[in-house]
Amino acid sequence: xxxxxxxxxxxxxxxxxxxxxxxxxxxxxxxxxxxxxxxxxxxxxxxxxxxxxxxxxxxxxxxxxxxxxxxxxxxxxxxxxxxxxxxxxxxxxxxxxxxxxxxxxxxxxxxxxxxxx
Numbered sequence: 001x002x003x004x005x006x007x008x009x010x011x012x013x014x015x016x017x018x019x020x021x022x023x024x025x026x027x028x029x030x031x032x033x034x035x036x037x038x039x040x041x042x043x044x045x046x047x048x049x050x051x052x053x054x055x056x057x058x059x060x061x062x063x064x065x066x067x068x069x070x071x072x073x074x075x076x077x078x079x080x081x082x083x084x085x086x087x088x089x090x091x092x093x094x095x096x097x098x099x100x101x102x103x104x105x106x107x108x109x110x111x112x113x114x115x116x117x
Contacts, residue, residue, distance in 0.1 A: 004114045007089040008058040008074075009047070018056040025077055025086075026058050032073030038066035064114055071107035074098070088113065 008025065010018040026044050033040045040062035044055030062070055074086065078101070088096040090113040098106055 002114075003061050003063050004110075005059060005061045005091055006110070006113055007045070008060065009056065009087050009089070010083075010085075011087055012085060015051075015053060015056060019053045021081070021083065022056045022058055023054065024081065028077045028080075029058065029060065029070065029073050032076065033062075033066060033069055036066070036069035038062070038069050040066045040070065062110075064111075067110045067114070068107055071104070071110055074106050075102055 008022075010021045013021060022044055026042055029040075029042045033042065040060060042058060042060050045057045045059045046053065046055045047057050060070065077083070078086065078098075085097060085099040088098060088109065090096060094113075096109050096113070098109060101109075
């Protein structure tokens with residue numbers, strides 16, 4: 001089974017807010033993926049290893065069958081948090097900015113990251 005690793009971040013936010021969003025996002029994605037029976041890996045990461053925060057980036061490793069559940073989880077989280085945008089870094093380094101997107105558009109962006117990896 002092929003997996004893809006993406007990084008989700010909130011570069012438009014200050015570090016404190018980004019950390020709060022990242023922690024909430026991590027918990028929401030774990031729940032959304034678990035509820036769908038997907039075994040994706042979701043973990044907080046530090047953007048700077050010397051920083052004292054717990055992390056402002058979320059690393060997600062997922063297989064193609066988790067794409068729809070992950071996209072729905074991201075869209076639901078964005079609506080619930082009234083968060084206008086998230087940034088996804090694809091395995092090849094491309095940056096994908098998702099703004100006010102519905103889950104089908106997020107799914108297309110996630111599928112695109114898999115094709116590039």
